[in-house]
Amino acid sequence: STRLVALGSATILSVTGVVVIAAGPASASGGRATPGAAGLGDRLYPLLGNGGYDVQNYDLSLTYPQKDPAQQVSGDVTITAVATQNLSRFDLDFGGDAVGAVTVNGKPARFTRSGDELIITPKRALPSHRKFTVRVSGFKATPIEADADSPAGFVRTPDGTIVAGQPDETHNLYPSNDHPRDKATYTIRITNPVGWTGTANGVQVSSREKSGQVVSVYRENHPMASELIQVAVGDFITYDRGKAGGVPVRDVVPRRLAGELLPKAADEMNEIPWMQGKVGKYPFENYGTLVIDAVLGFALETQTLSLFDTWWFSLPSYVLDPVAAHELAHQWFGDSVAPWEWSDVWQNEGHATWYEYEYALETGNLENYSGYTNLTDLYKSIYARGDQLRAKYGPSAQPIKADSIWDVFNPNVYDGGAIVLFALQQKVGDAKFRQIERAWVSKYKDKSASTGDFIRLASTVSGQNLTSFLTDWLYSAKTPPMPGHPDWTV
Numbered sequence: 001s002t003r004l005v006a007l008g009s010a011t012i013l014s015v016t017g018v019v020v021i022a023a024g025p026a027s028a029s030g031g032r033a034t035p036g037a038a039g040l041g042d043r044l045y046p047l048l049g050n051g052g053y054d055v056q057n058y059d060l061s062l063t064y065p066q067k068d069p070a071q072q073v074s075g076d077v078t079i080t081a082v083a084t085q086n087l088s089r090f091d092l093d094f095g096g097d098a099v100g101a102v103t104v105n106g107k108p109a110r111f112t113r114s115g116d117e118l119i120i121t122p123k124r125a126l127p128s129h130r131k132f133t134v135r136v137s138g139f140k141a142t143p144i145e146a147d148a149d150s151p152a153g154f155v156r157t158p159d160g161t162i163v164a165g166q167p168d169e170t171h172n173l174y175p176s177n178d179h180p181r182d183k184a185t186y187t188i189r190i191t192n193p194v195g196w197t198g199t200a201n202g203v204q205v206s207s208r209e210k211s212g213q214v215v216s217v218y219r220e221n222h223p224m225a226s227e228l229i230q231v232a233v234g235d236f237i238t239y240d241r242g243k244a245g246g247v248p249v250r251d252v253v254p255r256r257l258a259g260e261l262l263p264k265a266a267d268e269m270n271e272i273p274w275m276q277g278k279v280g281k282y283p284f285e286n287y288g289t290l291v292i293d294a295v296l297g298f299a300l301e302t303q304t305l306s307l308f309d310t311w312w313f314s315l316p317s318y319v320l321d322p323v324a325a326h327e328l329a330h331q332w333f334g335d336s337v338a339p340w341e342w343s344d345v346w347q348n349e350g351h352a353t354w355y356e357y358e359y360a361l362e363t364g365n366l367e368n369y370s371g372y373t374n375l376t377d378l379y380k381s382i383y384a385r386g387d388q389l390r391a392k393y394g395p396s397a398q399p400i401k402a403d404s405i406w407d408v409f410n411p412n413v414y415d416g417g418a419i420v421l422f423a424l425q426q427k428v429g430d431a432k433f434r435q436i437e438r439a440w441v442s443k444y445k446d447k448s449a450s451t452g453d454f455i456r457l458a459s460t461v462s463g464q465n466l467t468s469f470l471t472d473w474l475y476s477a478k479t480p481p482m483p484g485h486p487d488w489t490v
Protein backbone atom coordinates (compact mmCIF):
# COMPACT_ATOMS: atom_id res chain seq x y z
CA SER A 1 0.00 0.00 0.00
CA THR A 2 1.14 3.53 -0.71
CA ARG A 3 0.14 6.38 1.48
CA LEU A 4 0.95 10.03 1.68
CA VAL A 5 1.50 11.40 5.14
CA ALA A 6 1.65 15.11 5.72
CA LEU A 7 3.92 15.87 8.66
CA GLY A 8 4.14 19.57 9.22
CA SER A 9 5.60 21.07 6.08
CA ALA A 10 7.19 17.79 4.96
CA THR A 11 5.58 15.20 2.74
CA ILE A 12 6.52 11.58 3.21
CA LEU A 13 5.78 8.91 0.65
CA SER A 14 5.55 5.53 2.32
CA VAL A 15 5.49 2.38 0.21
CA THR A 16 5.21 -0.71 2.42
CA GLY A 17 7.57 0.60 5.03
CA VAL A 18 10.08 2.23 2.69
CA VAL A 19 10.03 5.89 3.44
CA VAL A 20 11.09 8.41 0.83
CA ILE A 21 11.39 11.88 2.19
CA ALA A 22 10.83 14.82 -0.13
CA ALA A 23 13.89 16.53 1.29
CA GLY A 24 14.46 20.25 1.39
CA PRO A 25 16.95 22.47 3.18
CA ALA A 26 16.65 22.70 6.97
CA SER A 27 15.44 26.27 6.62
CA ALA A 28 12.33 24.98 4.83
CA SER A 29 10.87 24.15 8.24
CA GLY A 30 11.75 27.60 9.50
CA GLY A 31 14.31 28.56 12.13
CA ARG A 32 17.92 27.79 12.74
CA ALA A 33 19.05 24.26 13.62
CA THR A 34 20.11 23.96 17.28
CA PRO A 35 21.34 21.06 19.47
CA GLY A 36 18.74 18.81 21.12
CA ALA A 37 18.74 18.95 24.92
CA ALA A 38 20.93 16.45 26.80
CA GLY A 39 17.97 15.44 28.99
CA LEU A 40 14.18 15.65 29.10
CA GLY A 41 14.34 17.62 32.33
CA ASP A 42 12.87 14.87 34.50
CA ARG A 43 12.76 16.24 38.06
CA LEU A 44 14.34 13.07 39.51
CA TYR A 45 16.60 12.06 36.58
CA PRO A 46 17.34 15.30 34.67
CA LEU A 47 19.68 13.76 32.08
CA LEU A 48 17.54 10.75 31.27
CA GLY A 49 16.12 10.86 27.77
CA ASN A 50 17.03 13.59 25.29
CA GLY A 51 15.37 16.53 23.59
CA GLY A 52 14.69 17.25 19.93
CA TYR A 53 13.33 13.99 18.60
CA ASP A 54 10.81 11.25 19.20
CA VAL A 55 11.80 7.61 18.62
CA GLN A 56 9.33 5.43 16.75
CA ASN A 57 11.19 2.13 16.47
CA TYR A 58 14.34 0.39 17.67
CA ASP A 59 15.84 -2.35 15.53
CA LEU A 60 18.29 -3.86 18.00
CA SER A 61 20.78 -6.69 17.35
CA LEU A 62 22.79 -8.18 20.21
CA THR A 63 25.50 -10.83 19.93
CA TYR A 64 26.51 -13.12 22.80
CA PRO A 65 29.47 -14.98 21.27
CA GLN A 66 30.12 -17.61 23.97
CA LYS A 67 28.35 -19.53 26.70
CA ASP A 68 29.75 -17.18 29.30
CA PRO A 69 27.43 -15.07 31.51
CA ALA A 70 30.27 -12.59 32.22
CA GLN A 71 31.12 -11.92 28.59
CA GLN A 72 31.07 -8.57 26.87
CA VAL A 73 28.29 -8.42 24.28
CA SER A 74 28.30 -6.42 21.09
CA GLY A 75 25.45 -4.86 19.21
CA ASP A 76 24.04 -2.64 16.51
CA VAL A 77 20.91 -0.53 16.76
CA THR A 78 18.97 1.30 14.09
CA ILE A 79 16.68 3.93 15.55
CA THR A 80 13.88 5.48 13.51
CA ALA A 81 12.88 8.85 14.93
CA VAL A 82 11.08 12.07 14.05
CA ALA A 83 12.81 15.38 14.76
CA THR A 84 10.75 17.71 16.95
CA GLN A 85 12.97 20.72 16.22
CA ASN A 86 15.55 21.64 13.59
CA LEU A 87 18.46 19.63 14.93
CA SER A 88 22.11 20.51 14.47
CA ARG A 89 23.03 17.62 16.75
CA PHE A 90 21.38 15.34 19.27
CA ASP A 91 22.16 12.90 22.08
CA LEU A 92 21.41 9.29 22.80
CA ASP A 93 21.85 7.85 26.30
CA PHE A 94 24.59 5.23 26.47
CA GLY A 95 26.75 3.99 29.33
CA GLY A 96 28.31 0.89 27.74
CA ASP A 97 31.97 0.12 27.05
CA ALA A 98 32.45 1.37 23.49
CA VAL A 99 30.85 2.64 20.30
CA GLY A 100 32.06 1.53 16.86
CA ALA A 101 30.48 3.88 14.32
CA VAL A 102 27.43 6.09 13.85
CA THR A 103 25.50 6.95 10.71
CA VAL A 104 22.55 9.29 10.30
CA ASN A 105 20.29 8.67 7.30
CA GLY A 106 22.99 6.30 6.02
CA LYS A 107 25.81 8.85 6.13
CA PRO A 108 28.73 8.69 8.60
CA ALA A 109 28.19 11.06 11.52
CA ARG A 110 30.65 12.43 14.07
CA PHE A 111 30.11 11.38 17.67
CA THR A 112 31.64 12.00 21.10
CA ARG A 113 30.83 10.62 24.54
CA SER A 114 30.40 12.64 27.71
CA GLY A 115 29.25 10.73 30.79
CA ASP A 116 26.18 8.78 29.70
CA GLU A 117 25.53 11.07 26.71
CA LEU A 118 26.42 9.90 23.22
CA ILE A 119 26.49 13.17 21.27
CA ILE A 120 25.88 12.81 17.54
CA THR A 121 26.45 15.47 14.92
CA PRO A 122 24.94 14.60 11.53
CA LYS A 123 26.51 15.92 8.31
CA ARG A 124 23.37 17.92 7.53
CA ALA A 125 20.97 19.41 10.02
CA LEU A 126 17.78 17.38 10.57
CA PRO A 127 14.60 19.33 9.76
CA SER A 128 11.81 19.46 12.30
CA HIS A 129 8.93 16.99 11.74
CA ARG A 130 11.02 14.80 9.43
CA LYS A 131 11.77 11.19 9.99
CA PHE A 132 15.43 10.18 10.27
CA THR A 133 17.36 7.05 11.08
CA VAL A 134 20.41 6.80 13.29
CA ARG A 135 22.47 3.64 13.34
CA VAL A 136 24.97 2.92 16.08
CA SER A 137 27.06 -0.10 15.18
CA GLY A 138 29.70 -2.07 17.01
CA PHE A 139 28.72 -0.90 20.49
CA LYS A 140 29.85 -3.05 23.42
CA ALA A 141 28.56 -3.62 26.95
CA THR A 142 29.55 -5.82 29.89
CA PRO A 143 27.05 -7.18 32.41
CA ILE A 144 27.37 -6.35 36.11
CA GLU A 145 27.03 -8.68 39.06
CA ALA A 146 23.81 -7.86 40.91
CA ASP A 147 23.86 -7.36 44.65
CA ALA A 148 22.00 -5.32 47.24
CA ASP A 149 23.96 -2.17 46.36
CA SER A 150 23.46 -2.33 42.60
CA PRO A 151 20.43 -4.55 42.07
CA ALA A 152 19.52 -3.19 38.64
CA GLY A 153 21.19 -2.99 35.25
CA PHE A 154 22.46 -5.29 32.53
CA VAL A 155 22.80 -8.12 35.01
CA ARG A 156 24.77 -11.33 34.99
CA THR A 157 23.52 -14.47 36.75
CA PRO A 158 24.98 -17.99 37.01
CA ASP A 159 22.81 -19.03 34.03
CA GLY A 160 23.12 -16.05 31.71
CA THR A 161 22.30 -12.35 31.52
CA ILE A 162 19.06 -10.35 31.84
CA VAL A 163 18.04 -6.69 31.94
CA ALA A 164 16.56 -4.89 34.95
CA GLY A 165 16.55 -1.43 33.42
CA GLN A 166 14.15 0.48 35.66
CA PRO A 167 14.57 3.36 36.02
CA ASP A 168 17.88 4.44 34.46
CA GLU A 169 19.96 1.36 33.60
CA THR A 170 18.78 0.28 30.15
CA HIS A 171 21.22 2.58 28.37
CA ASN A 172 24.08 0.63 29.95
CA LEU A 173 23.25 -2.08 27.42
CA TYR A 174 22.36 -0.16 24.24
CA PRO A 175 22.08 3.45 23.04
CA SER A 176 18.54 4.72 23.53
CA ASN A 177 16.32 7.64 24.40
CA ASP A 178 16.07 6.17 27.87
CA HIS A 179 12.94 7.78 29.29
CA PRO A 180 9.40 6.34 29.55
CA ARG A 181 7.93 9.42 27.86
CA ASP A 182 9.46 8.24 24.56
CA LYS A 183 7.91 4.83 23.92
CA ALA A 184 8.70 2.97 20.71
CA THR A 185 8.18 -0.40 19.05
CA TYR A 186 11.06 -2.89 19.04
CA THR A 187 12.59 -5.57 16.89
CA ILE A 188 15.18 -7.47 18.95
CA ARG A 189 17.59 -9.88 17.24
CA ILE A 190 19.66 -12.08 19.55
CA THR A 191 22.64 -14.17 18.39
CA ASN A 192 23.93 -16.78 20.88
CA PRO A 193 25.60 -20.21 20.82
CA VAL A 194 23.49 -23.29 20.07
CA GLY A 195 22.39 -24.75 23.43
CA TRP A 196 21.68 -21.35 24.95
CA THR A 197 18.31 -19.62 24.65
CA GLY A 198 17.70 -15.96 23.85
CA THR A 199 14.31 -14.46 24.75
CA ALA A 200 13.04 -10.89 24.55
CA ASN A 201 9.80 -8.94 24.93
CA GLY A 202 6.88 -9.73 22.68
CA VAL A 203 6.46 -12.42 20.10
CA GLN A 204 9.13 -14.62 18.58
CA VAL A 205 9.21 -13.98 14.85
CA SER A 206 11.90 -16.49 13.89
CA SER A 207 14.72 -18.64 15.18
CA ARG A 208 17.44 -20.04 12.91
CA GLU A 209 20.68 -21.91 13.43
CA LYS A 210 23.71 -20.74 11.50
CA SER A 211 27.23 -22.16 12.00
CA GLY A 212 26.93 -22.97 15.68
CA GLN A 213 24.91 -19.86 16.56
CA VAL A 214 21.17 -19.36 16.98
CA VAL A 215 19.63 -16.14 15.71
CA SER A 216 16.25 -15.40 17.36
CA VAL A 217 14.12 -12.42 16.39
CA TYR A 218 11.47 -10.92 18.68
CA ARG A 219 8.96 -8.19 17.90
CA GLU A 220 7.20 -5.94 20.41
CA ASN A 221 4.51 -4.18 18.43
CA HIS A 222 3.13 -2.21 21.35
CA PRO A 223 5.10 0.96 22.09
CA MET A 224 7.42 0.17 25.00
CA ALA A 225 9.38 2.30 27.45
CA SER A 226 13.11 1.52 27.29
CA GLU A 227 13.14 0.74 31.04
CA LEU A 228 10.86 -2.24 30.32
CA ILE A 229 13.07 -4.07 27.85
CA GLN A 230 13.93 -7.68 28.57
CA VAL A 231 16.66 -9.65 26.86
CA ALA A 232 17.39 -12.92 28.67
CA VAL A 233 20.21 -14.99 27.19
CA GLY A 234 21.67 -18.10 28.74
CA ASP A 235 21.05 -21.68 29.75
CA PHE A 236 17.33 -21.01 30.06
CA ILE A 237 14.38 -23.03 28.84
CA THR A 238 11.11 -21.63 27.54
CA TYR A 239 7.94 -23.33 28.68
CA ASP A 240 4.64 -22.80 26.88
CA ARG A 241 1.59 -22.87 29.12
CA GLY A 242 -1.05 -22.34 26.48
CA LYS A 243 -3.59 -19.57 26.96
CA ALA A 244 -5.14 -17.89 30.01
CA GLY A 245 -8.04 -15.54 29.38
CA GLY A 246 -7.11 -15.66 25.69
CA VAL A 247 -3.50 -14.61 26.40
CA PRO A 248 -0.64 -16.93 25.33
CA VAL A 249 1.66 -17.56 28.30
CA ARG A 250 5.30 -18.66 28.20
CA ASP A 251 7.79 -18.82 31.07
CA VAL A 252 11.57 -18.61 30.94
CA VAL A 253 13.62 -20.24 33.72
CA PRO A 254 17.14 -21.59 34.27
CA ARG A 255 17.24 -25.11 32.81
CA ARG A 256 18.76 -26.61 35.96
CA LEU A 257 15.92 -25.20 38.13
CA ALA A 258 12.97 -25.74 35.78
CA GLY A 259 11.47 -28.70 37.68
CA GLU A 260 11.31 -26.71 40.88
CA LEU A 261 10.33 -23.26 39.52
CA LEU A 262 7.75 -23.92 36.79
CA PRO A 263 5.01 -25.37 39.04
CA LYS A 264 5.30 -22.34 41.35
CA ALA A 265 4.71 -19.88 38.49
CA ALA A 266 1.45 -21.56 37.44
CA ASP A 267 -0.84 -19.20 39.39
CA GLU A 268 -0.37 -16.62 36.60
CA MET A 269 -2.97 -18.65 34.70
CA ASN A 270 -5.51 -17.59 37.38
CA GLU A 271 -4.18 -14.07 37.79
CA ILE A 272 -4.62 -13.09 34.12
CA PRO A 273 -8.39 -13.74 33.91
CA TRP A 274 -8.79 -12.23 37.41
CA MET A 275 -7.06 -9.02 36.36
CA GLN A 276 -9.00 -8.88 33.07
CA GLY A 277 -12.19 -9.10 35.13
CA LYS A 278 -11.03 -6.06 37.11
CA VAL A 279 -9.84 -3.67 34.40
CA GLY A 280 -10.48 -5.20 30.97
CA LYS A 281 -8.53 -6.89 28.21
CA TYR A 282 -4.84 -7.65 28.72
CA PRO A 283 -2.95 -4.96 26.75
CA PHE A 284 -0.22 -7.00 24.99
CA GLU A 285 0.25 -10.03 22.73
CA ASN A 286 1.52 -12.41 25.41
CA TYR A 287 2.64 -12.74 29.00
CA GLY A 288 4.91 -14.86 31.15
CA THR A 289 7.34 -15.21 34.03
CA LEU A 290 11.14 -15.02 33.88
CA VAL A 291 13.02 -16.33 36.92
CA ILE A 292 16.72 -15.71 37.52
CA ASP A 293 19.08 -17.06 40.17
CA ALA A 294 20.36 -13.73 41.50
CA VAL A 295 19.42 -11.46 44.37
CA LEU A 296 17.63 -8.34 43.18
CA GLY A 297 15.41 -7.57 46.17
CA PHE A 298 12.49 -6.83 43.87
CA ALA A 299 10.49 -8.24 40.99
CA LEU A 300 10.18 -6.20 37.79
CA GLU A 301 7.37 -5.75 35.25
CA THR A 302 9.47 -6.05 32.07
CA GLN A 303 6.91 -5.77 29.27
CA THR A 304 5.12 -9.07 28.45
CA LEU A 305 7.62 -11.06 30.60
CA SER A 306 7.86 -10.17 34.30
CA LEU A 307 11.17 -10.76 36.06
CA PHE A 308 11.51 -12.47 39.45
CA ASP A 309 14.52 -13.74 41.34
CA THR A 310 14.69 -17.16 42.99
CA TRP A 311 14.24 -15.53 46.41
CA TRP A 312 10.57 -14.84 45.58
CA PHE A 313 10.24 -18.46 44.51
CA SER A 314 11.61 -19.69 47.82
CA LEU A 315 8.63 -18.11 49.62
CA PRO A 316 5.23 -19.77 50.14
CA SER A 317 2.65 -19.35 47.36
CA TYR A 318 0.54 -17.07 49.60
CA VAL A 319 3.42 -14.57 49.38
CA LEU A 320 4.55 -15.20 45.82
CA ASP A 321 1.13 -15.21 44.15
CA PRO A 322 -0.03 -11.71 45.22
CA VAL A 323 3.40 -10.34 44.21
CA ALA A 324 3.03 -12.05 40.85
CA ALA A 325 -0.41 -10.39 40.56
CA HIS A 326 1.34 -7.07 41.35
CA GLU A 327 3.76 -7.54 38.41
CA LEU A 328 0.88 -8.60 36.16
CA ALA A 329 -1.10 -5.49 37.16
CA HIS A 330 1.91 -3.42 36.08
CA GLN A 331 1.41 -4.61 32.49
CA TRP A 332 -1.63 -2.27 32.47
CA PHE A 333 -0.35 0.25 35.04
CA GLY A 334 3.24 1.24 34.22
CA ASP A 335 3.77 -0.62 30.95
CA SER A 336 0.74 -0.06 28.68
CA VAL A 337 0.20 3.27 30.47
CA ALA A 338 3.74 4.47 31.23
CA PRO A 339 4.63 7.41 33.47
CA TRP A 340 5.17 10.79 31.80
CA GLU A 341 7.98 11.46 34.24
CA TRP A 342 9.49 9.45 37.10
CA SER A 343 7.63 11.48 39.73
CA ASP A 344 4.48 9.83 38.32
CA VAL A 345 5.69 6.39 39.36
CA TRP A 346 3.03 6.28 42.13
CA GLN A 347 0.67 5.55 39.20
CA ASN A 348 2.61 2.32 38.55
CA GLU A 349 3.19 1.25 42.12
CA GLY A 350 0.00 2.56 43.73
CA HIS A 351 -2.19 0.67 41.27
CA ALA A 352 -0.04 -2.50 41.31
CA THR A 353 -0.16 -2.49 45.12
CA TRP A 354 -3.93 -1.93 45.04
CA TYR A 355 -4.48 -5.05 42.89
CA GLU A 356 -1.89 -7.02 44.87
CA TYR A 357 -3.89 -6.43 48.07
CA GLU A 358 -7.18 -7.12 46.34
CA TYR A 359 -5.83 -10.37 44.89
CA ALA A 360 -4.55 -11.42 48.32
CA LEU A 361 -7.98 -10.70 49.81
CA GLU A 362 -9.94 -12.52 47.14
CA THR A 363 -7.70 -15.60 47.20
CA GLY A 364 -7.84 -15.77 51.00
CA ASN A 365 -4.25 -14.63 51.51
CA LEU A 366 -4.67 -11.14 52.97
CA GLU A 367 -3.87 -12.38 56.48
CA ASN A 368 -0.27 -12.63 55.36
CA TYR A 369 -0.27 -8.81 55.37
CA SER A 370 0.11 -8.27 59.13
CA GLY A 371 -2.96 -10.36 59.86
CA TYR A 372 -5.60 -8.16 58.21
CA THR A 373 -8.83 -9.82 57.20
CA ASN A 374 -10.28 -6.89 55.28
CA LEU A 375 -8.90 -4.05 53.15
CA THR A 376 -10.43 -1.24 55.21
CA ASP A 377 -8.37 -2.25 58.25
CA LEU A 378 -5.26 -2.61 56.11
CA TYR A 379 -5.73 0.88 54.63
CA LYS A 380 -6.47 2.30 58.07
CA SER A 381 -3.05 1.11 59.22
CA ILE A 382 -1.39 2.69 56.18
CA TYR A 383 -3.33 5.90 56.81
CA ALA A 384 -1.99 6.02 60.38
CA ARG A 385 1.58 6.23 59.01
CA GLY A 386 0.63 8.89 56.45
CA ASP A 387 2.44 11.96 57.79
CA GLN A 388 5.48 9.94 58.78
CA LEU A 389 5.80 8.50 55.25
CA ARG A 390 5.33 11.91 53.65
CA ALA A 391 7.97 13.47 55.88
CA LYS A 392 10.51 10.75 55.17
CA TYR A 393 10.03 10.23 51.42
CA GLY A 394 8.04 13.18 50.14
CA PRO A 395 4.43 13.20 48.90
CA SER A 396 3.48 10.24 46.66
CA ALA A 397 3.73 12.24 43.43
CA GLN A 398 6.89 14.08 44.53
CA PRO A 399 9.61 11.82 45.93
CA ILE A 400 12.25 14.00 47.62
CA LYS A 401 15.37 12.63 45.95
CA ALA A 402 16.79 9.90 43.73
CA ASP A 403 20.18 9.04 45.22
CA SER A 404 19.16 5.38 45.26
CA ILE A 405 16.31 3.59 43.49
CA TRP A 406 14.70 3.11 46.92
CA ASP A 407 14.30 6.90 47.26
CA VAL A 408 11.98 6.78 44.25
CA PHE A 409 10.48 3.31 44.73
CA ASN A 410 9.67 4.23 48.32
CA PRO A 411 6.87 3.10 50.68
CA ASN A 412 4.93 6.33 50.14
CA VAL A 413 4.84 5.52 46.42
CA TYR A 414 3.64 1.91 46.98
CA ASP A 415 1.36 1.99 50.05
CA GLY A 416 1.05 5.76 49.82
CA GLY A 417 -0.05 5.47 46.17
CA ALA A 418 -2.54 2.72 47.04
CA ILE A 419 -4.12 4.76 49.82
CA VAL A 420 -4.64 7.69 47.43
CA LEU A 421 -6.72 5.23 45.37
CA PHE A 422 -8.56 4.12 48.51
CA ALA A 423 -9.35 7.77 49.31
CA LEU A 424 -10.59 8.23 45.74
CA GLN A 425 -12.80 5.13 46.04
CA GLN A 426 -14.26 6.45 49.33
CA LYS A 427 -14.88 9.85 47.70
CA VAL A 428 -16.58 8.79 44.45
CA GLY A 429 -17.94 5.37 45.40
CA ASP A 430 -16.83 1.96 44.15
CA ALA A 431 -18.76 1.96 40.85
CA LYS A 432 -17.27 5.28 39.69
CA PHE A 433 -13.83 4.25 40.98
CA ARG A 434 -13.90 1.09 38.81
CA GLN A 435 -14.98 3.21 35.83
CA ILE A 436 -12.00 5.51 36.38
CA GLU A 437 -9.63 2.54 36.47
CA ARG A 438 -10.98 1.13 33.20
CA ALA A 439 -11.06 4.53 31.50
CA TRP A 440 -7.41 5.17 32.49
CA VAL A 441 -6.05 1.98 30.94
CA SER A 442 -8.19 2.41 27.85
CA LYS A 443 -7.63 6.13 27.20
CA TYR A 444 -3.85 5.99 27.75
CA LYS A 445 -3.21 2.49 26.35
CA ASP A 446 0.21 2.41 24.58
CA LYS A 447 0.94 5.97 25.80
CA SER A 448 2.62 7.83 28.64
CA ALA A 449 0.42 9.77 31.05
CA SER A 450 0.97 12.21 33.89
CA THR A 451 -0.48 12.73 37.35
CA GLY A 452 -2.35 15.71 35.89
CA ASP A 453 -3.86 13.39 33.27
CA PHE A 454 -5.05 11.08 36.07
CA ILE A 455 -6.62 13.92 38.04
CA ARG A 456 -8.41 15.24 34.92
CA LEU A 457 -9.67 11.79 33.94
CA ALA A 458 -10.92 11.02 37.46
CA SER A 459 -12.80 14.33 37.46
CA THR A 460 -14.36 13.73 34.04
CA VAL A 461 -15.43 10.13 34.74
CA SER A 462 -16.76 10.83 38.24
CA GLY A 463 -18.53 14.00 37.14
CA GLN A 464 -17.01 16.01 39.99
CA ASN A 465 -14.00 18.32 40.08
CA LEU A 466 -11.40 16.32 42.00
CA THR A 467 -8.50 18.72 41.34
CA SER A 468 -8.01 20.00 44.87
CA PHE A 469 -8.96 16.69 46.49
CA LEU A 470 -6.40 14.65 44.52
CA THR A 471 -3.79 17.41 44.50
CA ASP A 472 -3.87 17.42 48.31
CA TRP A 473 -3.60 13.65 48.47
CA LEU A 474 -0.75 13.48 45.95
CA TYR A 475 1.32 16.60 46.68
CA SER A 476 0.60 17.84 50.21
CA ALA A 477 3.10 17.43 53.09
CA LYS A 478 0.19 16.52 55.38
CA THR A 479 -2.23 13.61 55.03
CA PRO A 480 -5.74 14.86 54.17
CA PRO A 481 -8.82 13.57 56.05
CA MET A 482 -10.14 10.25 54.79
CA PRO A 483 -13.61 10.58 53.22
CA GLY A 484 -16.15 8.41 55.01
CA HIS A 485 -13.78 7.76 57.94
CA PRO A 486 -13.69 10.96 60.02
CA ASP A 487 -12.43 8.97 63.00
CA TRP A 488 -9.20 7.88 61.24
CA THR A 489 -6.13 9.61 62.64
CA VAL A 490 -2.61 10.13 61.39
Ligand code: ARG
Nearest residue numbers: 152166167298299300405409
Ligand atom coordinates in the same frame (compact mmCIF):
# COMPACT_ATOMS: atom_id res chain seq x y z
N1 ARG B 1 8.75 -1.81 39.81
C1 ARG B 1 9.19 -2.96 40.54
C2 ARG B 1 7.99 -3.45 41.31
O1 ARG B 1 7.60 -2.90 42.32
C3 ARG B 1 10.39 -2.79 41.43
C4 ARG B 1 11.10 -1.51 41.42
C5 ARG B 1 12.33 -1.33 42.25
N2 ARG B 1 13.52 -1.62 41.55
C6 ARG B 1 13.96 -0.97 40.46
N3 ARG B 1 15.10 -1.32 39.94
N4 ARG B 1 13.29 -0.04 39.91
O2 ARG B 1 7.32 -4.31 40.87
Ligand code: ZN
Nearest residue numbers: 326348349352
Ligand atom coordinates in the same frame (compact mmCIF):
# COMPACT_ATOMS: atom_id res chain seq x y z
ZN1 ZN C 1 5.59 -2.61 41.46
